[in-house]
Amino acid sequence: MSKVKYYYDSETLSYRKIEKKKGRKLGIFLLSLVGMLLSGFLLLLVYLNLPYVETPKEKELKRELANMEFQFELLNKKMEQAENVLAEVAERDNNLYRVYFEANPIPEEQRKAGFGGVNRYKIFEGFDNSKLITESNKRLDILTRQIVVQSRSLDEIANLAEEKEELLAAIPAIQPVKNEDLTRMASGYGYRTDPFTKARKFHYGMDFTAPRGTPVYASGDGVVTRADNTASGYGNHIRIDHGYGYESLYAHLYKYNVRSGQRVKRGDLIGFVGSTGRSEAPHLHYEIFKDNERINPINFYYGNLSPEEFADMLEKSKQENQSLD
Structure with missing residues (x-):
């Protein structure tokens, strides 16, 4: 129940009841409605311009994304160097070590075989940098497989070498001038x-x-x-x-x-x-x-x-x- 309010009438020297004017509530309602519409319009303008306004958090995330792309580029360059070194080792393995020890060369398709069957890289799909991440992971997986194949080959050569120490000592294996x-x-x-x-x-x-x-x-x-x-x-x-x-x-x-x-x-x-x-x-x-x-x-x-x-x-x-x- 709303409180009754009074005011002091100096002419009659008495307190008189304050009567609420008709239409006052409607005015307050209309004023509030206009205020809400104006606020909504201003919020809409801000929302429409959000793509052009970066928050500190968005700037930080963008820096992290740029750094991630840079790190992936560095990783790919390092993998390329590793691939070149491994290719050199593989060539010497096939044409030198395995020939010396009368072991069959490892076929190129076996050394560079990929991974068939299930899509191993599905978890990387649907992102802005999916292609970069997927290709990097593919190269890393193939490189890892090549290292495993080469490691097993060298293990085999090591076992053969134990039986042929005399041959190893005889092979002309150093540069004749320092x-x-x-x-x-x-x-x-x-x-x-x-x-x-x-x-x-x-x-x-x-x-x-x-x-x-x-x-x-x-x-x-x-x-x-x-x-x-x-x-x-x-x-x-x-x-x-x-x-x-x-x-x-x-x-x-x-x-x-x-x-x-x-x-x-x-x-x-x-x-x-x-x-x-x-x-x-x-x-x-x-x-x-x-x-x-x-x-x-x-x-x-x-x-x-x-x-x-x-x-x-x-x-x-x-x-x-x-x-x-």
């Missing part, structure tokens, strides 16, 4: 320009430029079969028979440190860099034979080169330049 003694890796295996005739011809070894007198080391255990200068073009040179069909040759030497018939170990000092025979400048011409066939020496430096050094040498060896002999 990196710190090199001026540069002058020429690799393949077609090169002859320094004397300027004709394009096949170069069957690798040329290591170094000052005269730089030490040359045996790249594997074996027996020296030649230490003379009677072979055409090679000048003073050494041949080492490593057994198992392997032989290494070191040409254009300044002088020898071994004699024919001498048994040497990998890393033994056998001679010194020179420029004898058909040579344009002091360097070591190095060749490897397998079953009397010349093969690329680039695959035989796993014994003393880091992955980075090997990658650098591999790149330089592919350059088709002028040989030194």
